[in-house]
Amino acid sequence: MEELIRIESLQKVFGEKEVLRNIDLTILQGEIFAFIGPSGAGKTTLLRILNFFEIPEKGTIKFMGINPEVINIRRRMSLLFQTPAIFNNSVFENVAYGLKVRGIDKKIIEKKVGDALNIVGLPGMEKQNARTLSGGEAQRMAFARAIVYDPQILLLDEPTANLDPANVMKIEEIIKRIRNERTTTIVLATHNIPQVRRIADRVGILLNGELIEVNSKEGIFSKPKDARSEAFINGEMIY
Amino acid sequence: MSSVDFLIQGIIKALELIFSINPYILSITGVSIKVSGTATILSTLTAIPLAFAISFMHFRGKQGLITLVNTGMGLPPVFVGLFVFLMIVPVGPLGFLNIVYTREAMILAQYILITPIITGISLSAIKAVPRSIIETVHTLGGTQQDAVIETLKEARFGIITAVLAGLGRALAEVGAILIVGGNIARTGSVGGIGEGLSETRTLTTAITSETSKGDISTSIALGIILICLVLGVNILANFFQRRE
Ligand SMILES: Nc1ncnc2c1ncn2[C@@H]1O[C@H](COP(=O)(O)OP(=O)(O)OP(=O)(O)O)[C@@H](O)[C@H]1O
Ligand SMILES: [Mg+2]
DSSP states (O other), X not given: OXXXXXXXEEEEEETTEEEEEEXXXXXXXXXXXXXXXXXXXXXXXXXXXXTTSSOOSEEEEEETTSOOSHHHHHXXXXXXXXXXXXXXXXXXXXXXXXXXXXXXOHHHHHHHHHHHHHHTTOTTOTTSBGGGSOHHHHHHHHHHHHHTTOOSEEEEXXXXXXXXXXXXXXXXXXXXXXXXXXXXEEEEEESOHHHHHHHOSEEEEEETTEEEEEEEHHHHHHSOSSHHHHHHHTTOOOO | OOHHHHHHHHHHHHXXXXXTTOHHHHHHHHHHHHHHHHHHHHHXXXXXXXXXXXXXXXXXXXXXXXXXXXXXXXXOHHHHHHHHHHHHSTTSTTGGGOOTTSHHHHHHHHHHHHHHHHHHHHHHHHHTSOHHHHHHHHHTTOOHHHHHHHHHHHTHHHHHHHHHHXXXXXXXXXXXXXXXXXXXXXXXXXXXXXXXEESSOOHHHHHHHHHHHTOHHHHHHHHHHHHHHHHHHHHHHHHHHHHO
């Protein structure tokens, strides 16, 4: 597979705290790459850097084959926030947002929004005010909003954190389907280890801002290179 | 006549004046609404873009501007009146405008008085919009302009409240317009109760002069109208505040 994102010696500091330290990583076209690590390890920060919300103190990020202007790269991707913000508007307007700012034709928008809502299991909910959705519905609506314009890179921050098991399965199915059908590259942050086992292709383990291991899923679960990785995966890590 | 009778008489007379649509009182009310309404519109046109520029743009002197807005929010009206008066007197820097004792001067004074208020309250409404809303606009491919529009939508009730607060303040204010407007009315031929037409006389300035003239019933009539207007504005503001 081809390289899509290359991160080199990245460092991020908040105040006194070095939140990400010396990160080197290549993300491949069309894979599902999962960052796992305990709370506070820097997963969200890394995704936010990839979406230009934080500027790293050191290091570089290259997006291969994409016009390097921020708006152009941004328009090829989408970040699903750990706690999605919802516009005070209908479900339709929320999901349609990314299409509208791209000036897509109204008829196509209606179709795509309908499809996206179907996919996440919220069919026909267009008219409801999005702020009245339940937590899990809101999370799925935000997911629909993030995928509706077919981003080339999908950054997902704990996409199933607020969902019941049935909906977790549903979202995981969608993630796999999107990767397979649309060749979307998916970067996922989670502390859900079984989820990583179910859907990831490759895994990076973040610990205290350090990427201690990058490995294939098979590799990380059968023969991890780092003792700390093994401890984390087996739930033996004390932090 | 007892003081109670005196008051009751005054109120009855006042209601008569209001319900007979007395031309003098009507003209005063008209001037109040026109002056304060125009000042509010002009202030809104300045304040909202200013609040967005302060919230979304980086420029030199921004901190100074914020300080100016905050100070301006608490300016005493008489001070603004004096300041504007000194600007527009024939020897002042704006003397060429020739607007002493005109409605234009009153509009200018109220504009200066309420622009900081509308800006300041709008600023807090904009600030209250969660950062995550703006980030969502950006991650979904929106431009800075889209972020401004979305913020405007989120903050709309707060901004309407700001405009109404400005209008309420302008309607109730007396010090500034008294100085620059002069409280002028063309008096009627007889000069009796409820005669004449307002030039630069507003509800508030008329109440001061009618009361000192001893025309209590006209004062009460003007007071009732003023309270109704200000209350109406406040009820509306309250309504929008609760929608937030
Ligand atoms: N804007 C900020 N200012 C200061 N510190 C921050 C900021 N954002 C994040 N941090 C700190 O950086 C560290 C990493 O945070 P981050 O949100 O990336 O963790 P995470 O791995 O996503 O954790 P979780 O699994 O709980 O979501 C934390 O210690 C956090 O307190
Ligand atoms: Mg996080």
